Amino acid sequence: MPQIQVFALQPASPEIADCARWRAEAFSHVLERTAQAEQDSLEAFISDQSDQVALVASRDGIPAGTCLLVRSEPEPVHPVSPWLAGLYVVPSHRRHGIGQALVSAIEEQARQRGHRRLYLYTHHAAAYYRRLGWTATDQVDWKGSPTTLMVRDLTP
Numbered sequence: 001m002p003q004i005q006v007f008a009l010q011p012a013s014p015e016i017a018d019c020a021r022w023r024a025e026a027f028s029h030v031l032e033r034t035a036q037a038e039q040d041s042l043e044a045f046i047s048d049q050s051d052q053v054a055l056v057a058s059r060d061g062i063p064a065g066t067c068l069l070v071r072s073e074p075e076p077v078h079p080v081s082p083w084l085a086g087l088y089v090v091p092s093h094r095r096h097g098i099g100q101a102l103v104s105a106i107e108e109q110a111r112q113r114g115h116r117r118l119y120l121y122t123h124h125a126a127a128y129y130r131r132l133g134w135t136a137t138d139q140v141d142w143k144g145s146p147t148t149l150m151v152r153d154l155t156p
Contacts, residue, residue: 002059002096006105009046009054009066016042019056019066026088029143051082053109057089057098064093067102069109073121077140078149082110084120103132111154118152126150 009016020039033041045068046054057065067087084106089098110118122129126136126148138149 003061004057004059004064004097004101006055006057006101008049008109009042009056011043011046013046013056015056015058015063015066016046018063019054022066022088022090023086027086051113053106055102055105055109057102057105059093059096059098062093063090064096065089065098065102067106069106069113069118075143077142077147078119078138080117080119082113082115082118084110084118084152099128100132103129107152107154116154118154120150120152121147122150123147 009019017035017039020042021035023042024033024035024038042054045052052071053069055067055069056063057067065088068085070083070085071081073083073085084103087099087102089102107118120129120134121142123145129150130136134150134152136148137151140147140149
């Protein structure tokens with residue numbers, strides 16, 4: 001059985017470059033920056049983990065996915081906080097529990113910081129998040145794409 005580990009990125013973590021490349025490729029329609037610019041942004045983000053965190057998951061010691069807990073989304077339509085953002089799992093590691101492990105870890109990070117609710121936007125994965133206990137609360141058009149606002153109550 002594959003071993004999945006989830007941990008917070010720290011300054012100078014060797015996985016930062018992988019996470020930045022994944023994010024730049026997967027979210028280019030939102031981020032609109034190169035992998036190097038995303039790496040610089042991620043390094044700055046990691047330097048302040050008081051109310052935000054970047055997580056990476058590894059499968060059998062190989063970086064396999066990433067996710068963020070952020071204070072706000074770029075151009076949010078809804079004035080709520082905090083957000084689960086940027087869930088990404090490397091295609092060859094999908095369907096092995098990596099995404100679920102990252103989502104659970106972000107939920108726990110939010111709980112530890114005293115949050116009672118967590119939000120996310122998704123274009124195509126509402127059914128996936130519903131299976132993980134999230135609830136769709138609104139449907140909006142965001143940058144020309146139908147987008148679902150989802151919420152997760154964080155009971156202790």
